[in-house]
Amino acid sequence: MRTPHAFLMCPPEYFDVSYIINPWMHGNVRKIDNALAKQQWRALYDILTDLATVRLVHPQPGSPDMVFTANAGLVLGRRFLVSRFRYPERQYEEPYFADWFMDRGYEVSLMPRDIPFEGAGDALLDRGTPRLWFAHGHRSVAAAGEVIAARLGCDVVTLRLTDQRFYHLDTCFCPLEGGHVLYYPEAFDAPSRAAIERRVPAARRIAVGEEDALAFACNAVAAGRTVVVNRASAAFVAAVGRAGFSVVQTPLTEFMKAGGSAKCLTLRLDEG
Numbered sequence: 001m002r003t004p005h006a007f008l009m010c011p012p013e014y015f016d017v018s019y020i021i022n023p024w025m026h027g028n029v030r031k032i033d034n035a036l037a038k039q040q041w042r043a044l045y046d047i048l049t050d051l052a053t054v055r056l057v058h059p060q061p062g063s064p065d066m067v068f069t070a071n072a073g074l075v076l077g078r079r080f081l082v083s084r085f086r087y088p089e090r091q092y093e094e095p096y097f098a099d100w101f102m103d104r105g106y107e108v109s110l111m112p113r114d115i116p117f118e119g120a121g122d123a124l125l126d127r128g129t130p131r132l133w134f135a136h137g138h139r140s141v142a143a144a145g146e147v148i149a150a151r152l153g154c155d156v157v158t159l160r161l162t163d164q165r166f167y168h169l170d171t172c173f174c175p176l177e178g179g180h181v182l183y184y185p186e187a188f189d190a191p192s193r194a195a196i197e198r199r200v201p202a203a204r205r206i207a208v209g210e211e212d213a214l215a216f217a218c219n220a221v222a223a224g225r226t227v228v229v230n231r232a233s234a235a236f237v238a239a240v241g242r243a244g245f246s247v248v249q250t251p252l253t254e255f256m257k258a259g260g261s262a263k264c265l266t267l268r269l270d271e272g
C-alpha cells in the first residue's frame, strides 16, 4: 500500500469561509464547524500517511484558504513556480508557500505580476506521458500556460473551463497512473473535450456524471493504485475499479463549503 509519494498539507487551524470567491462559498460565510473540519482533515491525513509521506506547512491567521495547498504553486523536480492568486484574499498565502520551498532548497521562481496562476489547482502532470494539463477560464489565465512551457520546458496542453462550479482544473479532471484520466466532460468547452479525447484513448478515459462531479469525485488524491475522494457513487467505484484502482471515501463536507475537497487539500511533492 505504501507508495514513494509525498504530499504537502496545511492543518485547518484557521480554516473558514470568510469571503466569497467561488460559487460553493455562497451562503457559507462563517458556517464552518471547525471541530468537524479538523476531524475530517485529520481523517484524510491519516489515510494519506498510510499511503505516502505527508509534510506540513504552518497555517497562517488571515489565510483561511491556505489549507488548499494544491494552489501553492507548481512543483517540477526541485523547481517550484509560486502561484499568483487571482483574488487578493488569497495573495497573502504566496510568500508562505514560497518560503516553505525556498527553505528546503527548491529553485523557486515567480509568475510575472499580471499573470494569475493557481498552481496545481490548474496545472496537473499526466501520469502516463510527460505532458502537463493546464486550464484557464476562471482563475489562471491562458498566458500562464505559455510561461510554464517556456520556463519549465514541458509539453503543455491548454484546456478551457466553462462551468463556474468547476473553477479549477482539479475540480473536474484527475490524471491517474498508467495514463488514465478521470474527468467531467461538461466542465470543458468543446475544443478542450476534443483535445482530451485526442490524447487519451477511450479505454483510459473515465467520464464522470454530474452527481459524482458535484460530490467532488474528480478531486481525487491519487497515490499509486489508490484514489481518495470525498464521496463517490457505486458506478464511479466500479469504473475506477475496472481501470485497476481502488477508491477510498472520506467525508470532507466542511471543505466543500469553501469549494474544495481531497485533492485541493494536498500538493504532490514528488513530481517530474
Ligand code: ARG
Residues within 6 Å of the ligand: 021, 022, 065, 068, 070, 071, 090, 120, 121, 168, 170, 171, 258, 259, 260, 261, 263, 264
Ligand atoms: N476557497 C478556495 C478558492 O476558491 C478553494 C480552493 C480549492 N482548491 C482547489 N485546488 N480546487 O480558492
